[in-house]
Amino acid sequence: MWLTEHRAKSLCRDHGIAVPDGELAATPAGAAAAARRLGCPVVVKAQVAISGRGKLGGVRRAADPEAADQAAASLLGTRMDGQPVEAVRVESYLDHGDEFYLSIGLDPTQATPVALVSAQGGAEIEDRAGAWPDLLARLAISPVDGLRPYHGWQLVTQARIPAPVRAGVVQVLQAMYTLYRDLDALLVEINPLAVRADGEVVALDAKILVDDNALYRQPTLAQERRLSSAERRAAQVGIHYVPLEGDIGIVGTGAGMAMANMDQVTHFGGRPANFMDIGPGILRGGARVALEILLERPDLKAVLFSGYTAGPLERVARDILAALAAHPQRALPVVVRLQGHQDAEARALLAGASDPRLHLEADFDIAARKAVQLAQSHTVPPWPS
């Protein structure tokens, strides 16, 4: 779960990291009022969890409250990289000099947190780090010892952070590690950390990614989680749903199978409309919820429900029939290929239902090809009224 910049900055401030004063606004008038209270100039920033927000025009400077009103009006209600802009953060604009990059993230291979520091922060940090690897200081952190002051000094020295601000940056690094640990984060990133004329360091942007598996022990954050209604229904039965732009619905009995189904459909010339993994939810009716979510999407032309599982396929077959029965008017072809535990029973159940929307296949490739053909010809079988 990505926290919004506004939320991440309030957590930073609670942990002693300086951030510009700012307020959240959901309307242009609210943004103008915030600008008046904060004093101009301000920066109006779209609160969407995407990368490259600045380049996409999601960050606007405003010289007065009217300009803040206009900036908010041009951002609110739009979508950036598929994400709806529902709020903006209005923030005091701060003059500053150097910009640094700091992060605490995860190295999955070494299975350790890893701290990164660069004296050359900003939007193009990966490119600069690729070109001048010396500019980036990197240190694996022991999850038992944590990030100690000496680790911080090692990092700021190696990254050639200017001497007068080193102590301040070390304090920020320690606070970031505390956030990382206490929030069950997978990433805490400040880019840039800006140096003011008086030597104070201020976080101008902050990104925090929290581990979804740990939300059960982060109740405050869990309450703030915002999901679409389809995503919420999926999450309630333990299945994973990611909507995409294509027209062929995908259901797989595991994450790998769901991806392989998407790959197959793409290979045969179709466009997958989503990622859907029902593996963890099979015993909880996940197959029914998955298919209902797809049947309710008006933009689909076919569904490929293809999998191999040790879970009870009889249950899956009953769930498929229940989903179809709940949407008798939706004339959407559904190609089903099921293999594994109880596959003969599942096939018999599905064949016995003689629903003209169901297309039973036995072969992995042929099922995917069939779904693509059905979507392309879009010959929907007539449904008796």
Place this chain on the structure above:
Amino acid sequence: MAILIDERTRFLVQGITGRFGRHYAPRMRRYGTQILAGVSPGHGGEIVDGIPVYNTVADARAHHPVDAAIVLVPGPAAQDALLEAAQAGLSPIVALMDGMPIQDMVWLRHRLRHSATVLIGPNSPGLISPGRSVAGFIPPQSCCPGPVGIVSRSGTLTYQTAHLLKARGIGQSTAVGIGGDPVVGTSFVDLLQRFQADPETEAVVLIGEVGGTMEEEAAAFIRAGHFTKPVVAFVAGRSVPVGRRMGHAGALVMGRRGTHASKVAALQEAGVAVAALLTEIPSLVAARLRT
């Protein structure tokens, strides 16, 4: 031979009184897996499918000569259960549950870094040595004994691959699902080392996914000459749009690795035959087996 488990491996099942434990423990036993005991705190004294249940691993060990653990506890309880099994000296420990907090696993890997314990998973479908033993969810009917090892990040693609090979008359020595979480206990490289040493294994099928760098590390290991048997690979997720990349740390930690293209290129440079479709795997394997 086979690797990690065979008909002599004696297991206990942690979390045996839960929904998954009650469902899968009897199925594994019917296949021939030796399950001598179960562990569920608060359920000591109960019996599941004829298997005696204890409150702690130590208690179970005092009564039964067990070597290894199958772990089916929920994610929030996973770190405790895995540490308990490791401290009792059990190995391999097969962690099947999903939903384990990643920092719990990071801490555990650190804690076990000098230990000889083999930890498979978490979020693993388990492993099977066909005809001998199954530990986890892999449907035994998808497999048959033979010369091909399978290592996979995906459970269902493990079953599907075994099934495709079996339909072609090619059996497996051992098939291992290493788990779908970002941090797991056993990597592709760890398993390639074991398959290299296993005389029964003539070739390996490697099923990767986009994300992480485990496929690239396996490719480097093969390229350096540490694994000399034929390898056929498939990397799922070619059509998956690059996730909403947020922050820069991922790219800074991983460099340009982790994409479908980088994995396929690294594997091909190491001499691995990469299948564009899963269904191409059996013929690529058949062409590389001694006849």
